[in-house]
Amino acid sequence: MPGPIQSLERAAAILRLLAGGERRLGLSDVASSLGLAKGTTHGILRTLQQEGFVEQDPVSGKYQLGAELLRLGNSYLDVHELRARALVWTDDLARSSGEAAYLGVLHQQGVLIVHHVFRPDDSRQVLEVGAMQPLHCTALGKVLSAFDPVAHSEAAEAEWTALTARTLTDPALFEEELALVRARGWGADLEETWDGVASVAAPVYDRRRMPVGAVGVTGAVERVCDAEGVRSRLVAAVRDCARAVSRDLGAGRF
């Protein structure tokens, strides 16, 4: 096994120094504190700066820790935070679509429902928060599998149960379907999980454009679909909602 890499050791020492008592240090402070040549120190600082681990104050020229370090330490998006951010948008989605709205995230080998808004009629409905749905046949699952590589590999390893006569169980057909989902930016489930039920979903991104979940609506196939497939009005409502939640999470316009 090779010995430690000197430049990485030095970079680590610089980060520790910047994390210490004084928050901002000039180039010569850093160099002299660590006993390094100024040129070497500057090279390391510039690389760290490019990676976002260090930031340089434009006025004083001094260096401080960068925002990327905070993100590394705090990268995981809490699902309850996701629900809090999605709340108003998913309410609006349920109202405008007239169907039940769901927000799901990847959990183990399936989709965990983290938020559910009732269909806006007065029928008796049960809150499905905490329920699991399969990846290979639901709209939420297909969207996660299409856009999140981790979900994709989980889907490949999951059991492909044929829940209805329409469930895709051939991996090649599933890949074709995912390619279509990626191309269109949304996914559908036409009676592939429950007979008589169709759903449509779109991906939700965080501020780093990572797919963190999927949002969609589910309802009777007669209402969700017309002769052409999923009604375009519903697709638009779902994609509007996904964009709005993503924007609330800090993803840029797209």
Next chain:
Amino acid sequence: MGSTPPRPTPRQEPQTSEEHPVTESTTRTSSHGSGPFIAAIDQGTTSSRCILFDRDGRIVAVDQKEHEQIFPKPGWVEHDAAEIWTNVQEVVAGAIGKAAQDVPGFTPADVKAIGITNQRETTVLWDRHTGEPVHNAIVWQDTRTDALCRELGRNVGQDRFRRETGLPLASYFAGPKIRWLLDNVDGLRERAEAGDILFGTMDSWVIWNLTGGVDGGVHVTDVTNASRTLLMNLHTLNWDEKILASIGVPAAVLPEIRSSSEVYGSTGIGGLNDVPVASALGDQQAALFGQTCFAEGEAKSTYGTGTFMLMNTGGTPVNSYNGLITTVGYRVGDEAPVYALEGSIAVTGSLVQWMRDQMGLISTAAEIETLASSVEDNGGAYFVPAFSGLFAPYWRDDARGVIAGLTRYVTKAHIARAVLEATAWQTREIADAMTKDSGVELTALKVDGGMTSNNLLMQTLADFLDAPVVRPMVAETTCLGAAYAAGLAVGFWPDTDALRANWKRAAEWTPRMDAADRDREYKNWLKAVQRTMGWIEEEH
């Protein structure tokens, strides 16, 4: 993509309904209905907002502007009423501008009425000839009238005016604030007695300005706002002359008390032309109205930094012997007034903020649910957040916060669970007090506010109350209530049944806790509450 720098995720604060984050309306165009619309102004504690609603009660456009919080001394909180009026004009124009962008064919003439909801009790006095406030508005939270209220209680104490007004003598309410201003602003009492000065809570101030100000502005308030002054008799719905004399408020400054839903006048601000100003409701009463709690026994609870629960008690003001406040719920035009019992919890969302900011156990408010969900139960720990004493139903200012039942076994996750349970148990105690006072059992609780996104809390609430908890689809129940009352007044909606039809259930949590478990846990909670009392030794 990629040109926009990523922005750090701002912290999610539990918010009261009046502070609920405003959502951009730009992506909603696809689902916008067409006009006509009703506008609602929410003049809140931290900001003023204007929301346009369509006939289905859906949000069409929103604009919001914060105003300065002025803290001249510890315990004093003021607002600049002139700044607030400027902001109100801006947000009305702003919301109309957004609707013009988003709604094809929109014209300001599509706005059929404008309603007002407001932070309650905040008090402003102004010169009727110049329209200038004579002093900053004294905000409801301001405690400068503490000593005055004790003095006014004389030998009777806090309950001196309770039979007439339904309220305890406390510094929140407007009457003592008027007296303070008359006593402390030079020459004001003489000007007031000469009829040159007008008093208003923020509804009156906004309506007077909307309807012309010095040029014929109407000086009115609604029954719900008037019921928070300590000056209105709940039974007659008129100013109580004896109390006016006792507190020292000249009748000449007072607005006319009107219903919550009628045309007070008309306005031409923000590009509007002669639009009826047709409702006023205090914010919590507006939420009761927006949640369509029109039947006796229906209740709503708004979960923000603190929590306000109101129960409709029908046509009779119910006296409280259990620490609640009796207030007017609403009055529609000439119909009989509807009364409500109100209970407030000082610390709910702010306890979660405390866990985040003071304890550092979570980094966002939403994470409390993640932490609390990592354990099955509270591990024997109970958290009573009596940070500034116990409110309803105890009213003990000698109490301070306690975490009881600690053992080596308890982890931060158990504490997080105890934090959420504290909100649910405090709601249960208010609900119990309401049942005792009114004789009406709570059949279901309608909830709104920022904390309703916490699924574990909502389930716990249903479990502890042993009643279903339901969340409506529109989070903005406060503004919606003002819009509903204004729309009713101009015939935009025919009756309250039409409003009920607009109420859509977004989620419902049903109780699934074993009754024996609930009873045991409640007993433990009540024991923990006992341990908070008497912590502060008698001063003096």
